[in-house]
Amino acid sequence: MRIAMIGTRGVPARYGGFETAVEEIGSRLVEGGHEVVVYCRGKNRSPSYRGMERVPLPALKHPILETLSHTALSVGHLLRHRCDAAIVFNAANAPLLPVIRAARIPVAVHVDGLEWKRGKWGPVGRRYYLVNERVSVWLADELISDAEGIADYYRERYDTPSMFLPYGAPIRDSTDLSRLSELDLTEHGYHLVVARLEPENQVDRIIEGYLQSDAQLPLIVVGSVPYESEHEKRVNELAESDPRIRQLGGVWDQDLLDTLYAGAASYLHGHTVGGTNPSLLRAMGAGANVIAWDVNFNREVLGDNGVFFNGLTQLSAALEETESDPTAAAERGLRARTHAAATYRWDEVTKGYEQLCEEMRAGTRSRKLRKQAHGSPSPLAPPPEYHKLGKSHST
Template identity: 35%
Template sequence: MSKRVAIIGTRGYPSYCGGFETAVRQVAPALADVGWDVTVYGRPGQERPDDPTLDTRITRRVTRGLESRSLSTLTYGLTAVLDTVRRRPDVALVMNCANGCWLPLLKLAGIPTVVNVDGIEWERAKWGRIAKAVFKTGARMTAWSADRLVFDARAIGEYWQRVFDKDGVVIPYGGTTASALPLHPEDAHLAGRPFALVVARFVPENTVPEFLAAAERIARRFPVVIVGSTGYGGELDQHARLLADTRPDVHWLGHVADDDRLFALWQHAGAYFHGHSVGGTNPALVQAMHLGAPTIARDTVYNREVLADTAAAFVEPRPDAIADAVLTLLSDPTEQNRLSRVVRDRALQHYTWRGVCDAYERALDEQVRGVVADRPEAVPAA
């Protein structure tokens, strides 16, 4: 008989909203490939019946919740957990430690849990006081109730060991390789020119304000391509629009939903700036690595863990430092080629979806078989 797993805490399957959704698009079919009966919980409006990536072996269940910046994760998580309790799978894979508030319900029902805790969300500037409190409370409940913790980076595991005295297993994100792609017709003007690229949600902790300031100087010599937005307008969107309107070599594309277009930009970029400063292993960074993007990264413990010291240039989050590093790299084709080769090799060695999916399957299977309960709780995060 098939082992049954419920996946809780994402917007659904297949969904393209964030890192958790990216992981579930890979993990759910991989589990089905090795005989699991997989159910993914989601929210209304995420269904894409015509999506060519849809795997019909995956059961999709939609529950209700409140569409609120602070409460949506909690409320959708609660209704998904209640439905899971009713259906009694062999194990639940829970994404996001905010859902830790509801883990006691699964524990009472005898359903073991594997929880991906995500990053340290209560330290993100984008969240308000209520949301930060929700994440911190959920983290405490996760530390108390989860049977198995998953960290997407060693540095996150070290934080949980230090703050919550809990260990777990490190399972990062993977990326997709692609053959050489031509630039999208709308980007054809960039062909043959080294250009700077940034791909990020427009929030301060992604170093977007500093990059936009640096772009003014970079664009005097090289094109600058900006992918991303806040999603709701605001000062950062206004700044990007002003740059694009007043400087002919600044191109703000907003959100790019076409993977081939985005992948081609990463492949053709002369310098990709990755400014994310919180969280663990960033899915966009891993994807850029698989596509050989010569990378300049904000100097953080997370980015150094993923890239190592030789696979990128690291900079402080200052406009002058960013501009200096980007201009230096764009002026050096030999270094661009070296970084492209090294970063791709590192991605293929350490950050593949095959390895990620196998690690999730092992963690879930151990819970079903009760292996973890039969050995010491501490599992080194490595």
């Protein structure tokens, strides 16, 4: 079976959750005897990676148009090099679904998190994502949710089911922490944040909570954003206000990044609008003591194997508790790793994708069947919380 993966930055994974999923799932599908085509962005022109065929194509450098422009070129290529099933990542790419369907290629949409809630979008951007949620519901043969919270949202808002396929967690039973010396760090001698510098990931709030606390260990911030933003400027200003805060930017050395997770006194997770987040799973798999923003997605993944906060005071207290009782913090990390190993397995996730593609090719998962079973999507009126979002961000 020939499977196309469309709508991400491609492989090797160097950006976020979608790219991680494509690499982990695609490579395993190849091992299972399938052909996998991954449409990629960036300067890497190599024709293959881990057995997957890479198709590098350009994209417009614009926060909104980059993804859609690249996907449009990808779909154009797909029409000339047909596949048995296509997985489109990100509901923002829904305007291209009619073209894929017209070519009679079965297609599933991985809808990601609640994109319209992301702080970088203004009213036009948020409306665009809401419209494309509905288009995805209407035109995709299947929807993929990586968290039960996302599945609940589509069930409640659109009266439509989705296939729950979470991410897997890389489990590290042991890690050589000697590489910490490259960064002048020691085991359990720092707190860690790993996130794209986007408003909904709350890196600025995490730094504020750290500054408000009596924590003694330094705060290490790993992350960047591919375009200038007010949020990034705010993070930089806060970080520069205290010499204990160190910004490393993007860390692309994956072994070093795993070492940072495993050696941290705490991993601070501020993501608020996504589904199952790979950075959280990676921290859990490394045995990190996780302190996470209190939202349903994070509680779903972490369970009772971490600490939650929803304000600066709670975050400050969690940091201070970590430093005053490192034994309890380390025990939470071990429980989190055990939970991740039992629950989030890439091999099982890949089996789900394989089954989905086979059923779409056979016609037992189709838009027609979904429509017959669940009717039309609910009206286009935005949910009540849409109107509560700030409108100060540009689109």
